[in-house]
Amino acid sequence: MGVGRPPTPVHAGDCWATGKRCVPASAEQLRELLTRGVPACIRCRPDTALGVLE
Known part of the structure; x- marks a missing residue:
């Protein structure tokens, strides 16, 4: 990851x-x-698919 990005x-x-x-x-x-x-994509929602919810 780049600094500041x-x-x-x-x-x-x-x-x-x-x-x-x-x-x-x-x-x-x-x-x-x-x-x-690290954020999850708001379109494909891998966090939901993997059961990793906030």
């Missing part, structure tokens, strides 16, 4: 809103990122 949201694997530089991650990695405060 907001974190890039976490996406589900089938999200249409991903950028060209997105890479797949395991469900465990996604859960860790979400619990660390």
Whole structure:
């Protein structure tokens, strides 16, 4: 993550809103990122799919 930039949201694997530089991650990695405060994509909602809710 760049200094002064907001974190890039976490996406589900089938999200249409991903950028060209997105890479797949395991469900465990996604859960860790979400619990660390990385935001979830508001379109595909991987937090809901993985059961990680605030």
